[in-house]
Amino acid sequence: MEQSRPDIVESLARLTLFADLTQAQLESIAHRFDEEVFAEGQRILRTGLSGGGLYLIIDGEALIRINGQVRARFGPGEFFGEIGVLLGEPPNADVEAATFLRCLEIPGAEVEPFLVEFPRVMYRMLQSEARRLRTTTEWKT
């Protein structure tokens, strides 16, 4: 019965962001950071409120809302919260769960040591950011 229940390490192993990591490294991440769960509609990050972290989506979808308007939607393997953490500023958007949502949370102060320790994760995050930037640029032109 135990084995049919979801295991966080297995869930992390499925994420593209962690595709280059060993089993031991995945276990280390699963032990170091907490899994967080949100009900549909529950807020995760709030406009103007400091102290947020980086969230990696394991299951479900999150939506980004600016002044009440939905601007983006993220699914499994994607992440949010990185802009506020990297710039040291409170978010300029609300992020809420669009469905039942399961994430790994890396508290803001631990993001830099985490990325430095796992440069392959940082590289894959940069690739994601580049894709987002390209989408934004295409949208504007």
Add this chain to the structure above:
Amino acid sequence: MEDVERPFPPGHYDVVVVGSGPGGLQTSHCLSQLGVDHAVISQDEAPGGMFRRFPIFERLISWTKPDAPVERGSREYEWYDHNSLLGDPGTGALTPEFMDRSFDVPSRAEMEAALVAFTERAGVQVRYGCRWSGTRQDGDAFALETDHGEYRCRFAVFAIGVTQPWTPPIRGSELATHYVGTRPASNYRDKRVVIIGKRNSAFEVGNGLLPWARELVLVSPRPVQLELLPHSPLRLRYLQPYEEYVRGGAGTYVVNAAIQQIERADGGLRVVAEGTTWPGRLEFDADEVILATGFEAPLGDLRELGVATVLNDRIPALSPFFESLSAPGLFFAGNITAGSRGIRKHGVGPNSTSVNGFRYNARVLAEHLAERLGIERPRPRLERDDLVPFLLRELSRAPELWIQKTFLGRVVSVSEDGLRDEGIVPLEHFLDAGGGDAVCAAVEMNPRTAIYPALYVRRGGRITEHELPWHPVHAFEGHQYAQDVEAILAPLLRS
């Protein structure tokens, strides 16, 4: 015939509380104070819950200071006494009464005695020896099956502890003993012991075995993060094995490695592990392997009713009012309330795994249930001139705010009707549920572990955050703080 003498026979109640540990007892007491019709059932034969058996080495980790600068039994004293349940005069602050003061923390037996005394003196009734075995939803109601018959209720509160041994999927784990099976320390005399885990229970056992074991290895994937200890449930008092290791002491090792398997070897056991903060693989030969890998909530059939879980499927995921995020009407109390994660500002979570925190969660839960059942609680009026001193006093001394940092706040609403003290409220609820103009005072901790006061102002539906400076002795009632708070509140009070 026995049933006539026992409280709470099977039947219908507004609320049924399952469990007679500190979470169940505190919830029942708070529900009674609010006049909520409820029953309490427990499979145990006496109050105390996990403290009837744990911790194994008999010493708690949270402090109680029998003598303090404030009167024992006062609200402010709760900040000095992290182990007593909240009661009325004569029923609160009972733990120091039972402490022999050989340590600044109570022993397990002292804690158990205090819980028994609370039950007697506060008149908490429990139907003991009544085992919950199944749950059914029937429209808006729940039916709880027990070996005494069926209990029906509108809301069920499970205060069943996080007490079921949890073992990660490690090959060969059946060869090891879980923490709950740890024997008296003398049984480990001259043995090589590998402890899997580096949280409280691992270090508790490690500390307990230091005088007896020949060799001791604590191993788990996660390093001990000394810089995060103030946020961590790991208590410094247990860190002696770590201290020996970092100073190069012989025979004690604290290793960061993922366990690949446990196997039989050379008449004993062997733990095979792969480094997580160093490359390579190690094998540890051992006479005994102890899995200090923690516990999960004994949820029975609640997952089948849709209760979603968090923290590797160990505890239910809960709302700010400790209701299942996915199965409305099912509530939780006690250390399971750690499933309500709060806003986790700066990564700081509540102290809900221990009595000091979950006793306040129980009161918040009871007030919420009372409201859902149509029982209004008093919202005392505040005078304008009293507002700033009131908030500063709360920020300086309210035990709820200090223990449940960034999780519980004191709320004052502002309307044409005047100012109203809305009591202690989950901060997440204040931030996200909307509502009229109001201010919420909370105590927070930043990543440098400085503790500071914060105000959240809701005006015209918009929330603004105001973090005030920290103070070296947490004296937040001075002139400068008063001026700052006046300035923050001025727009709210003008509108």
